[in-house]
Amino acid sequence: MSLLSVKNLTIRFGGLLAVNDFNLEIGEQELYGLIGPNGAGKTTVFNMLTGVYTPTGGSITFDGERIDGIKPYNITAKHIARTFQNIRLFGNLTVLQNVMMGYDYQAKSGLFSSIIRTPKQIKEEEKMHEDAMKLLTIFHMEDLAEEKAKNLPYGQQRRLEIARALAANPKLLLLDEPAAGMNPQETAELTELIRWIRDEFKISILLIEHDMKLVMNVCEKITVLSFGQLLAAGKPEEIRNNPRVIEAYLGKRGA
Amino acid sequence: MLRVENIDVYYGMIHAIRGLSLEVNEGEIVTLIGANGAGKTSTLRAISGLNPIKNGEIFYENAKVDSLDAHKLVGKGVSQVPEGRRIFGDQTVEENLLLGAYLRKDKTEAKKTMEEVFKRFPRILERRKQMAGTLSGGEQQMLAIGRALMAKPKLLLLDEPSMGLAPIIVEEIFDIIKEIREQGTTILLVEQNANLALQLADRGYVLETGSIVLSGNANDLLNNEAVQKAYLG
Amino acid sequence: MTEFLQQIINGISLGSVYALISIGYTMVYGIIKLINFAHCDIFMVGAYTGYFAITTLRLGFIPALFFSMAVCALLGVVIERVAYKPLRNSAKETLLITTIGVELFLQNIIKTKALAGPNVLNFPEVIPTATFKIGGLQFSNIQLITLGISVIMCAALQFLISKTNTGRAMRATSYDRDAAALMGININRIISVTFAIGSALAATGGIVFGMLYPKLEPIMGVMPGLKAFVAAVLGGIGIVPGAMVGGLSIGLIETLSKVYISSGLSDAIAFIILIIILLVKPTGLFGKRNVKV
Amino acid sequence: SSSKSSSDGGKEESAEIVIGGVFPLTGDIPGIGSAMENGAKLAVADINAAGGVLGKTLKLISEDDQNQASVAPNAISKLIDQDKVAGVVGTYASSCSIPMATIAKERGIPMISIASTNEKVTQEGGGYVFRACFIDPLQGKVGAQFALQKLSAAKAAMLYDKSQDYCVGIADKFKTNFNEGGGEVVFDETYNRGDSDFKALLTKIAGLNVDVLYLPDNYSTVGLIAKQARELGITCAILGSDSWSDPGLVTVGGSAVEGCYFTDHVSFETDNPKVKEFAEKYKSQFGSEPSGFSVLSYEAVLLMANAIEKAGSTDSSAIVDALKATDMEGLASNYKFDSDNNPIKSVVINQVKDGKFVFAEEIQPE
Amino acid sequence: MKETYKKYIKVVIGLIVAYAVFQILFQTGMINSYYNRIIRQIGIFLISALGLNLILGFTGQFTLGHAAFMSIGAYTSAILTRNFGVPFLLALIAAAFTAAVLAIIIGYPILRLTGDYLAICTLGFGEIVKVFIQNVDYLGGARGISGIENKSGFTVIFVLAALCFAIIMNLIHHSSKGRAILSVKEDEIAAQAMGINTTKYKIIAFAIGCGMAGLAGGLFAHFSQFIDPKSFDFSKSFELMTYVVLGGMGSLSGTVIGTSILIALPEWLRGLSDVVKEYRMLIYAIMLVSMMLFRPQGIMGTKEITVAGLKNFFGKIKRIFRSSSTSVNKGKEA
Numbered sequence A: 001m002s003l004l005s006v007k008n009l010t011i012r013f014g015g016l017l018a019v020n021d022f023n024l025e026i027g028e029q030e031l032y033g034l035i036g037p038n039g040a041g042k043t044t045v046f047n048m049l050t051g052v053y054t055p056t057g058g059s060i061t062f063d064g065e066r067i068d069g070i071k072p073y074n075i076t077a078k079h080i081a082r083t084f085q086n087i088r089l090f091g092n093l094t095v096l097q098n099v100m101m102g103y104d105y106q107a108k109s110g111l112f113s114s115i116i117r118t119p120k121q122i123k124e125e126e127k128m129h130e131d132a133m134k135l136l137t138i139f140h141m142e143d144l145a146e147e148k149a150k151n152l153p154y155g156q157q158r159r160l161e162i163a164r165a166l167a168a169n170p171k172l173l174l175l176d177e178p179a180a181g182m183n184p185q186e187t188a189e190l191t192e193l194i195r196w197i198r199d200e201f202k203i204s205i206l207l208i209e210h211d212m213k214l215v216m217n218v219c220e221k222i223t224v225l226s227f228g229q230l231l232a233a234g235k236p237e238e239i240r241n242n243p244r245v246i247e248a249y250l251g252k253r254g255a
Numbered sequence B: 001m002l003r004v005e006n007i008d009v010y011y012g013m014i015h016a017i018r019g020l021s022l023e024v025n026e027g028e029i030v031t032l033i034g035a036n037g038a039g040k041t042s043t044l045r046a047i048s049g050l051n052p053i054k055n056g057e058i059f060y061e062n063a064k065v066d067s068l069d070a071h072k073l074v075g076k077g078v079s080q081v082p083e084g085r086r087i088f089g090d091q092t093v094e095e096n097l098l099l100g101a102y103l104r105k106d107k108t109e110a111k112k113t114m115e116e117v118f119k120r121f122p123r124i125l126e127r128r129k130q131m132a133g134t135l136s137g138g139e140q141q142m143l144a145i146g147r148a149l150m151a152k153p154k155l156l157l158l159d160e161p162s163m164g165l166a167p168i169i170v171e172e173i174f175d176i177i178k179e180i181r182e183q184g185t186t187i188l189l190v191e192q193n194a195n196l197a198l199q200l201a202d203r204g205y206v207l208e209t210g211s212i213v214l215s216g217n218a219n220d221l222l223n224n225e226a227v228q229k230a231y232l233g
Numbered sequence C: 001m002t003e004f005l006q007q008i009i010n011g012i013s014l015g016s017v018y019a020l021i022s023i024g025y026t027m028v029y030g031i032i033k034l035i036n037f038a039h040c041d042i043f044m045v046g047a048y049t050g051y052f053a054i055t056t057l058r059l060g061f062i063p064a065l066f067f068s069m070a071v072c073a074l075l076g077v078v079i080e081r082v083a084y085k086p087l088r089n090s091a092k093e094t095l096l097i098t099t100i101g102v103e104l105f106l107q108n109i110i111k112t113k114a115l116a117g118p119n120v121l122n123f124p125e126v127i128p129t130a131t132f133k134i135g136g137l138q139f140s141n142i143q144l145i146t147l148g149i150s151v152i153m154c155a156a157l158q159f160l161i162s163k164t165n166t167g168r169a170m171r172a173t174s175y176d177r178d179a180a181a182l183m184g185i186n187i188n189r190i191i192s193v194t195f196a197i198g199s200a201l202a203a204t205g206g207i208v209f210g211m212l213y214p215k216l217e218p219i220m221g222v223m224p225g226l227k228a229f230v231a232a233v234l235g236g237i238g239i240v241p242g243a244m245v246g247g248l249s250i251g252l253i254e255t256l257s258k259v260y261i262s263s264g265l266s267d268a269i270a271f272i273i274l275i276i277i278l279l280v281k282p283t284g285l286f287g288k289r290n291v292k293v
Numbered sequence D: 001s002s003s004k005s006s007s008d009g010g011k012e013e014s015a016e017i018v019i020g021g022v023f024p025l026t027g028d029i030p031g032i033g034s035a036m037e038n039g040a041k042l043a044v045a046d047i048n049a050a051g052g053v054l055g056k057t058l059k060l061i062s063e064d065d066q067n068q069a070s071v072a073p074n075a076i077s078k079l080i081d082q083d084k085v086a087g088v089v090g091t092y093a094s095s096c097s098i099p100m101a102t103i104a105k106e107r108g109i110p111m112i113s114i115a116s117t118n119e120k121v122t123q124e125g126g127g128y129v130f131r132a133c134f135i136d137p138l139q140g141k142v143g144a145q146f147a148l149q150k151l152s153a154a155k156a157a158m159l160y161d162k163s164q165d166y167c168v169g170i171a172d173k174f175k176t177n178f179n180e181g182g183g184e185v186v187f188d189e190t191y192n193r194g195d196s197d198f199k200a201l202l203t204k205i206a207g208l209n210v211d212v213l214y215l216p217d218n219y220s221t222v223g224l225i226a227k228q229a230r231e232l233g234i235t236c237a238i239l240g241s242d243s244w245s246d247p248g249l250v251t252v253g254g255s256a257v258e259g260c261y262f263t264d265h266v267s268f269e270t271d272n273p274k275v276k277e278f279a280e281k282y283k284s285q286f287g288s289e290p291s292g293f294s295v296l297s298y299e300a301v302l303l304m305a306n307a308i309e310k311a312g313s314t315d316s317s318a319i320v321d322a323l324k325a326t327d328m329e330g331l332a333s334n335y336k337f338d339s340d341n342n343p344i345k346s347v348v349i350n351q352v353k354d355g356k357f358v359f360a361e362e363i364q365p366e
Numbered sequence E: 001m002k003e004t005y006k007k008y009i010k011v012v013i014g015l016i017v018a019y020a021v022f023q024i025l026f027q028t029g030m031i032n033s034y035y036n037r038i039i040r041q042i043g044i045f046l047i048s049a050l051g052l053n054l055i056l057g058f059t060g061q062f063t064l065g066h067a068a069f070m071s072i073g074a075y076t077s078a079i080l081t082r083n084f085g086v087p088f089l090l091a092l093i094a095a096a097f098t099a100a101v102l103a104i105i106i107g108y109p110i111l112r113l114t115g116d117y118l119a120i121c122t123l124g125f126g127e128i129v130k131v132f133i134q135n136v137d138y139l140g141g142a143r144g145i146s147g148i149e150n151k152s153g154f155t156v157i158f159v160l161a162a163l164c165f166a167i168i169m170n171l172i173h174h175s176s177k178g179r180a181i182l183s184v185k186e187d188e189i190a191a192q193a194m195g196i197n198t199t200k201y202k203i204i205a206f207a208i209g210c211g212m213a214g215l216a217g218g219l220f221a222h223f224s225q226f227i228d229p230k231s232f233d234f235s236k237s238f239e240l241m242t243y244v245v246l247g248g249m250g251s252l253s254g255t256v257i258g259t260s261i262l263i264a265l266p267e268w269l270r271g272l273s274d275v276v277k278e279y280r281m282l283i284y285a286i287m288l289v290s291m292m293l294f295r296p297q298g299i300m301g302t303k304e305i306t307v308a309g310l311k312n313f314f315g316k317i318k319r320i321f322r323s324s325s326t327s328v329n330k331g332k333e334a
Ligand SMILES: Nc1ncnc2c1ncn2[C@@H]1O[C@H](COP(=O)(O)OP(=O)(O)OP(=O)(O)O)[C@@H](O)[C@H]1O
Pocket: A013, A016, A018, A036, A037, A038, A039, A040, A041, A042, A043, A044, A045, A085, B134, B135, B136, B137, B138, B139, B164, C291, C292
């Protein structure tokens, strides 16, 4: 059974049919790529998967449950986490706080115990602190823990966003152009990181990216979206050689 | 045409640019490559007068320009496509383009330029009346370039124009950059995608933590081992 | 029925005053995203300046109007340069406090003995009031002038902002100052122009207000200013025609609820209606919402 | 914790007797504030010219209450605890005088409210607080009587500020008395602070054919209302209260207030030489016309000085006792206090004639 | 965990010392009744301003109706003690509770609004409350309620202010709920993507903040002994905002400083020469604007005064004067 199953997903913005009858199936622990020309509707698909936009038609089933139309924060609780195309960190909070934010919705302590600080709450807080530090260590960011997120260099911010999303304990991680603004060297590191995340956390990852080297290297399956419509789906080699994909997206050199 | 001599840029306590010098000759494409946070954007912003410089001087067409306000330099023929596009999201595509020609007096000529821009980016023509803020990332980048071209600049500063674009568009944009140069515009191109940038450029500078560490003929840099290792993957 | 129509006229007349102040408010807001609470005090200064132009300088209506507009435009520009410009990159609460500080300053300086003194003044009758009666309905030339001025100002301003180069530059400056500078826009000048226009509008409002309600005192701007602010929000802040419609609506709501529901509760009713409208349209009647993730 | 009066000991040595004054010098009614402060200053000057109090010079320290209930107590507290004044005069609004009264009571310092007409002011003062003006019930009653008897009014309309304690208090009393006296208040509506346009409600009144329009509010607002009423063709008599008592009424109201009546503390257009002299002095010293509040303020200082003189010291209980026993001729009226520390004095009715406030009637309380 | 409790004990000791110092100064008369009054006034408005800082500074919700919640608290407690003989402390709790409940009821619909739209709605709510009180005779209408018992002594104000300070401190800096609240201000969309029901946290912060306003209102009623609706209009809300912004939005110690300065300043100006007195409010306005220009981020920015910070500060002063200075622990922690 597939983890995520998207059927006939459609959304309209006024007159613009941004995504139309889109289908997608992602299995457990799969590395999946979503590519397509600018404005094809990829980010819009993410926004529908995470509840930011409500689809005008179709269904989204995750882990055997319909999740279309529910609130973004409830979707996180169903174990889908994401990063954003334009990084959206909590800029004035520290790196550590940013990561701890990922755990926060899972916290057990109530408001009252937070105010009077019960021993249980203190313990829970200490545990979260520890876990977050562990995660940061994995990302080689433990030294930056007390830095404000907005003061990090761009590449580090991207990685922090991924770390934060992982803290939210996802089964499916959505990455929107994680390599944007990175140089080839950094992109290569990112490639490794993504694979490693999948293996370590045993989760599926859906990736939007324009860096074909990264996509083709990492993804086991790829779906191509063009003008809101599904153009092709398949293994990387199939996509690379698909003439329609070449014409609409890859270009001669890109292929 | 453009000469940057020994400049320093600070953000509060952070010393972002350290004694950087570079030169762009008329008609050239010069590229500035470097990792994240190396200071590429800071350099461009210093040139266009958005960031004040601490030391050093900047000359444009043999005139000292480092104390000019940003908007004055535009009048002298220097346009910039800023990092992250920075289009005016609450105005239509067309209005964005008109703003690009803000300082131009000849309205009919400006109209012509707009036609040219539309010819180059048909996608933008389709969305002429759409709010720029609702464009996709790639569409916005095209608009940002189109907007800069509206000023008919003599020197065009491009900050990572390929960021977030589909491969086919990147190709297109690099073709456009070439064309723009052929029509007589000098270009300073900042890129992470060193491979493409160096293929296109005449000369290149490599920037690391605020200083130039390497410079020279684009071809030589392409074949330089250190460069290949660090920037070409 | 006649009385009802008369009340509609009363409402529109009151509303057009609110609209006139509101337009300036909303324009300044639209361009620099600043709720300029001192706007209503520039309005007050406008009325006082008009008073002195007419009584001391013995100017006629039109020259006094222009004189007052010029003085207020200058005042607006100076206030912006001195008190707001250094705070352009600060939190908006900081700016808001500063505008309140400027407001207190203007109110307290005008009542010093060197200026107007603490006593109320009477705005002179520059244009003799003429009352028209049509089938039991009554309105005055001043009311007509007020409505006319606010409609013309609204149209002119809307044209300026949406159709001209300067207007585009204003909007660009409001959206992204660095990017605007890269277009060759002199942002300091644009912001000054914005303040000059907004303050000149406030001065117009002050003079018209003085003609309608000839009582000058330092706090005269506070309540109309608040109502105008509400009107601006109701119409969608930053949107000039919205401010016009908002102003007229507030005038009508206030008048009708006073007469037909409860005079004691009329202000509360106006706010309740405002809140309900905002709950249905969270960015005001004409406000747009752009969320792009 | 209440502390005893502290103005003894070393104070006896000093050559001055200090009293405090609290006035609304800033805020929404600075005009009234300065009229009051000026009146008090003149009183101090006159007293000192006549040899001072207990052979010492009288000194006035004025403080600003911003016409705000939360500021006024600080002002009086500063005067009492910091400046160690022997007594305090002030202030205008009842909402300011009431919290001031509780402090005067706490600290055991005599206070004379100048122009606050709410009965509560002296009630909260626990014996330490007096006032120079009459109270709301009296003023409302006299207003109603005058309307019924002298204006032969049968139908009355009232329009006032719902947010001002002063307006609400008087309007309430006027209505009761007018209705009890055989008339009928057919229109009782309100507006809000800061309103400038009253046409909506006036349009309604215009259709009612009332005999009198009662407007108990500040002179400046009333000026506007009267103007708009006349524009809408309301020709009936207009009646007001003591807060009309400022030359500003005519400044704003112009010809619209011509012929209107209002209850007041004093009339400047009388043969009373003291009042005339006061008005002359005031004009020459401050360059503007005095108002009824200037006179009240003057009289309040006079009352305080008189009591200190009678008490023979600045001991506060002695001053309070002296105040209670007051029988003094003020500028305009004779002062005696009733058991509630309110003055037993007549109410003057003034009429606006040629822009001047002309004496029309004097009504003695029964 | 032990460390946490150790820190708490230190703070409590610091507070007790501070309290004792104040009491000694009062008893010996070194602080006279006037200053005592001003100090209590600062304490009362501090409680309200701390609540406002939670809403405005930490949660980023732009509210202009804070004074209205003070009035709700003030009227609740005044009516309870005066008309029903309810004990003072119970009335205070009721005041805070009523304000908080009302905050939830109106917060639920209007906190969906953002920025200036929220501001105008809260301002509108404040005006509605004011008009409501004016029209209800039982509440005294515009004439207000007088004869309220004088109960708000220094002790109760000091204890409650410290408590409110601690509540916000614990919540914001040491808990998941607190981070959730902070994230709402930073980026609502990202916060939702992190599983946070932003509306819920906005309402929680709003309720706590307004509850504190209600508490402060209750104290105010028994401090001023007279309340009327005018005293809690929108200009009072602006004043409260001024305290918070001057101190630094998001800094609790900043709020303490901001409130103290801005309440003390106009009183201080009273004590100066007659010329100053005449232009008192003008000077106040100029100083307010100058302070904002001089420190746009507020006096403390988002930082807190910490023991370590104080040591550092005194250390610097020591170095400057090269003389031994007695270091007083103000005992506020971060
Ligand atoms: N809120 C919105 N209102 C109107 N149109 C929108 C909105 N959001 C997205 N669109 C439109 O939907 C289309 C798809 O946008 P989307 O951001 O999903 O593209 P994308 O595939 O992510 O492109 P890119 O690779 O450039 O990021 C675009 O044409 C965009 O203009």
